[in-house]
Amino acid sequence: xxxxxxxxxxxxxxxxxxxxxxxxxxxxxxxxxxxxxxxxxxxxxxxxxxxxxxxxxxxxxxxxxxxxxxxxxxxxxxxxxxxxxxxxxxxxxxxxxxxxxxxxxxxxxxxxxxxxxxxxxxxxxxxxxxxxxxxxxxxxxxxxxxxxxxxxxxxxxxxxxxxxxxxxxxxxxxxxxxxxxxxxxxxxxxxxxxxxxxxxxxxxxxxxxxxxxxxxxxxxxxxxxxxxxxxxxxxxxxxxxxxxxxxxxxxxxxxxxxxxx
Amino acid sequence: xxxxxxxxxxxxxxxxxxxxxxxxxxxxxxxxxxxxxxxxxxxxxxxxxxxxxxxxxxxxxxxxxxxxxxxxxxxxxxxxxxxxxxxxxxxxxxxxxxxxxxxxxxxxxxxxxxxxxxxxxxxxxxxxxxxxxxxxxxxxxxxxxxxxxxxxxxxxxxxxxxxxxxxxxxxxxxxxxxxxxxxxxxxxxxxxxxxxxxxxxxxxxxxxxxxxxxxxxxxxxxxxxxxxxxxxxxxxxxxxxxxxxxxxxxxxxxxxxxxxxxxxxxxxxxxxxxxxxxxxxxxxxxxxxxxxxxxxxxxxxxxxxxxxxxxxxxxxxxxxxxxxxxxxxxxxxxxxxxxxxxxxxxxxxxxxxxxxxxxxxxxxxxxxxxxxxxxxxxxxxxxxxxxxxxxxxxxxxx
Numbered sequence: 077x078x079x080x081x082x083x084x085x086x087x088x089x090x091x092x093x094x095x096x097x098x099x100x101x102x103x104x105x106x107x108x109x110x111x112x113x114x115x116x117x118x119x120x121x122x123x124x125x126x127x128x129x130x131x132x133x134x135x136x137x138x139x140x141x142x143x144x145x146x147x148x149x150x151x152x153x154x155x156x157x158x159x160x161x162x163x164x165x166x167x168x169x170x171x172x173x174x175x176x177x178x179x180x181x182x183x184x185x186x187x188x189x190x191x192x193x194x195x196x197x198x199x200x201x202x203x204x205x206x207x208x209x210x211x212x213x214x215x216x217x218x219x220x221x222x223x224x225x226x227x228x229x230x231x232x233x234x235x236x237x238x239x240x241x242x243x244x245x246x247x248x249x250x251x252x253x254x255x256x257x258x259x260x261x262x263x264x265x266x267x268x269x270x271x272x273x274x275x276x277x278x279x280x281x282x283x284x285x286x287x288x289x290x291x292x293x294x295x296x297x298x299x300x301x302x303x304x305x306x307x308x309x310x311x312x313x314x315x316x317x318x319x320x321x322x323x324x325x326x327x328x329x330x331x332x333x334x335x336x337x
Numbered sequence: 338x339x340x341x342x343x344x345x346x347x348x349x350x351x352x353x354x355x356x357x358x359x360x361x362x363x364x365x366x367x368x369x370x371x372x373x374x375x376x377x378x379x380x381x382x383x384x385x386x387x388x389x390x391x392x393x394x395x396x397x398x399x400x401x402x403x404x405x406x407x408x409x410x411x412x413x414x415x416x417x418x419x420x421x422x423x424x425x426x427x428x429x430x431x432x433x434x435x436x437x438x439x440x441x442x443x444x445x446x447x448x449x450x451x452x453x454x455x456x457x458x459x460x461x462x463x464x465x466x467x468x469x470x471x472x473x474x475x476x477x478x479x480x481x482x483x484x485x486x487x488x489x490x491x492x493x494x495x496x497x498x499x500x501x502x503x504x505x506x507x508x509x510x511x512x513x514x515x516x517x518x519x520x521x522x523x524x525x526x527x528x529x530x531x532x533x534x535x536x537x538x539x540x541x542x543x544x545x546x547x548x549x550x551x552x553x554x555x556x557x558x559x560x561x562x563x564x565x566x567x568x569x570x571x572x573x574x575x576x577x578x579x580x581x582x583x584x585x586x587x588x589x590x591x592x593x594x595x596x597x598x599x600x601x602x603x604x605x606x607x608x609x610x611x612x613x614x615x616x617x618x619x620x621x622x623x624x625x626x627x628x629x630x631x632x633x634x635x636x637x638x639x640x641x642x643x644x645x646x647x648x649x650x651x652x653x654x655x656x657x658x659x660x661x662x663x664x665x666x667x668x669x670x671x672x673x674x675x676x677x678x679x680x681x682x683x684x685x686x687x688x689x690x691x692x693x694x695x696x697x698x699x700x701x702x703x704x705x706x707x708x709x710x711x712x713x714x715x716x717x718x719x720x721x722x723x724x725x726x727x728x729x730x731x732x733x734x735x
Contacts, residue, residue: 084539087552120534122403125544133541133551138534140406141543142399143429149362149396150403154534156387157360157407161535182392 082106084134091130095289097274098195100248102131105166105193108259114162122151124167124176127202127276128195131166145175148183151190159189162262169196173229174209184238184267187323191261192269194231197276205279215284232310235269236318242268244317245303245310248275249296253315265322273300340518345484346371346414346511349440349504351519352488353412354379354386356526358438360404360411362389362397364419367452368508369442372414394419398426398439402501405437406542408533410492414440416508417450420459421466427501428467429544434499434568436530438491441503442511443642445667454667455508455599457642460650463503464620470565472572474498475620476581477505477598481515486522487617490579493527498575505619507642509599509669573621581617582626588612592683593634595627595651595659600640603669610685611638619647624654631655638662638683642669 083106092098109115114137121137123129125144132139142150147165155163165172172180172194183190199217200206206219210231214223235243242264244257254272261268275281275292286292303316310316343351350372353361361376363369373390380388387409391397397413404411415423420441430437443459445451463475474494478487488504495502532538541551546561554560583601586594586608594611596604601615612634616623631637637659639648648661662677664670678684 084551087550091553116537116539117535120407130553133543133547136539138536138538139541140403140534141541141545142402143425143544146395146399146426149391149399150406153360153362153389153400153403153411154407156389157404157409157411158534161407178392179396182396 079103079106082109082136084136087134090134092127093278095275095277096127097197097248097272097276097289097292098128098131100251101128101166101193101195101254101272101274102134104251104255104258105131105164106135108255108262112259112262114262118160119162119164120154122147122154122163122165124165124171125202126168126171126195126200128166128168129171145171146179147171148176148179148192152183152186152188155188155190163190164262165190165192167192167194168201169194169198169210169231170200170208173231173234177209177229181234181237184235184241184269187238187240187266189264189266190268191258191264192267193258193261194269194271195274196231196271197274197280198228199276199280201276201279205276205283217280217283231269231271232318235267236309236320238267238320240266240320240323242266242317242319243310244268244270245273246270246315247273247296247300249293250300250315253302257317260317264319265324266320339520340516342514343481343485343517343519344371344511345481345506345513346442347375348481348484348517348519349414349488349506349511350375350379352485353410353438353492355485355519355524356410356489356492357528358410358412358492359385360387360401360409361413362391362400362404362411363413363415364391364394364397366394366416366419368444368511369414369416369419369440369506371511372440372442394422395426398423399429401437401439402426402430402433402435405435406531406534408529410436410438410496410529412438412440412492414442416442416452417444417446417456417459418448420462424462424466425468427503428469428471430501431467431471431473431568432544433542434531435501435542436492436495436499437501438488438495439501439503440488441505443505443507445665451667453508455510455642455669456667457505457507457598457600457664458644458646459505460619460643460646463505470569472498472500472569472576473620474500474502474572474576474579474618475505476502476579476617477619478510478617479598479601479615481510481513482517482519482522483617484510485517485519486524487581489524489526490581493524494575494579496527496530497578498572499530500572505598507599508667510602576618576621579618580623580626582623583613583615583617584626584630586611586613591635593631593637594640595637595647596640597647598642599669600642600664603664603671604640604674606671607674607685616647622650622654627651627654631657636660636683638678638681640664640674640677642667
């Protein structure tokens with residue numbers, strides 16, 4: 077197994093800021109691909125707008141870099157047309173949960189057999205650090221100088237509106253659990269969503285009091301604890317996987333009746 | 338094989354199937370919904386044809402981009418407000434070079450507007466709806482048979498131009514039923530032009546300006562211009578094979594009428610009095626084709642279901658003034674055309690409503706309704722009196 081085979085290392089260094097968490101996600105994704113049998117002939121990456129979206133350009137797979145917020149309809153269509161393909165969505169919390177929020181709730185409902193990796197840095201990083209849908213209430217950002225006014229969106233709750241879906245919470249510090257979650261998610265028969273807490277030091281961390289990316293990783297290390305095995309619900313800052321009731325997903329479902337038999 | 342009654346919207350769907358389409362994603366909206374419903378019906382018996390009723394038009398149009406990249410000839414159908422929502426992704430398709438077909442069955446806008454009334458007001462949007470510079474292919478048939486025929490051409494043009502091609506229709510044409518034998522219409526089908534996803538490569542399909550290796554080219558003007566000009570030139574060449582138009586009626590007349598889509602049908606009784614130029618390919622414009630015949634005519638009248646969208650285009654193409662007969666608010670009738678012609682002093686002598694039969698396929702006025710005399714505007718229909726609202730009363734008292 078060679079991670080390097082999965083990456084376009086000739087394009088390195090990446091565009092991401094020093095200390096960014098996205099590379100840690102790409103590393104784990106690349107490292108599990110051989111284990112679960114993903115290669116150029118059977119895998120498509122679909123990425124959205126935001127820093128995370130660049131990942132498609134750095135991996136040795138065919139990749140669709142969609143419009144802002146539109147990863148899920150593109151990914152679902154690819155899966156419906158080519159059920160034999162592994163379709164992996166990699167995007168940020170703003171792309172998936174804010175501008176793409178309507179697609180997210182309906183993808184969860186339709187339960188397509190795709191995997192979503194959400195780089196959740198609680199901020200709009202690419203545009204400089206504005207409040208996002210996952211920004212904790214009270215956080216000072218470029219667009220919330222008096223503190224973010226509203227409570228963040230409940231991604232776990234959204235995903236689990238479908239009793240057949242898969243939700244995992246991890247952080248970029250917890251590489252083992254992240255690796256396990258990515259592997260399980262890819263093999264999950266249906267919609268799987270991995271919510272990965274990830275640091276954005278340049279456009280969020282420093283503004284909220286962290287001196288370095290290392291400090292943010294230390295924060296994940298001390299704040300996040302493993303949740304119970306076979307959890308049905310994770311508390312905030314708990315690591316773990318909430319598995320729904322797996323159903324057989326028919327990629328070529330009778331059209332007009334959704335994608336699940 | 339057999340002649341039968343076919344509806345305009347149905348003919349579009351059948352044309353798509355004939356062209357080899359195997360993925361449809363859409364969202365219900367009048368007056369296009371029959372295409373969605375019939376696509377879902379077709380999918381039941383044809384598992385190779387994939388169907389998605391999406392959560393909205395944004396999802397629909399992005400889904401057909403994904404479906405096309407995955408290998409299926411893909412299409413969607415919508416109307417005014419839904420077409421507006423699709424514009425960003427249409428630009429995305431142009432940027433990347435994704436073959437797809439978007440059907441826009443026009444109603445009266447803007448906004449929710451008049452959902453069941455025919456309009457032709459989306460011409461500009463079908464050309465300029467997205468941001469930046471790109472070359473749109475847009476076809477607008479006039480008959481049910483043409484809905485079938487030009488849908489196949491649209492899929493062909495989409496493959497050859499590697500772009501989302503738009504088929505314009507309208508509420509009348511989409512709901513028009515005509516007896517046709519679609520099997521008699523033979524259009525060769527162009528096969529897929531891009532290898533499907535996961536063909537062993539490492540391509541990056543990016544809406545962001547990038548170099549061929551995938552690195553961002555977001556601040557490289559020269560690279561942008563190189564890619565843009567290459568795409569524009571390729572599409573210009575493809576367009577030469579799709580210069581569809583009609584030139585007919587009374588070519589000896591000194592006046593040329595320009596009408597398209599349903600308007601050309603409604604104007605049919607004027608055939609003895611005027612020459613007709615009908616663009617079927619609305620975009621790119623038919624500069625050469627129109628330019629070759631326009632000098633023969635002293636006057637040019639553009640009859641259309643918008644306030645001059647195409648008339649402006651003709652003036653720009655020919656660099657000369659044209660007369661305008663706008664049919665607004667869904668009032669697409671021979672009477673409305675006569676009124677418009679009379680207003681600009683162009684109503685043909687000796688033509689009267691009674692003397693001419695209505696155009697084929699155009700609804701005759703209901704029995705007992707007398708057509709207004711020429712030049713006389715029909716009195717406005719009295720609006721039914723609304724019962725006084727209780728809350729209005731209350732506030733008046735309060």
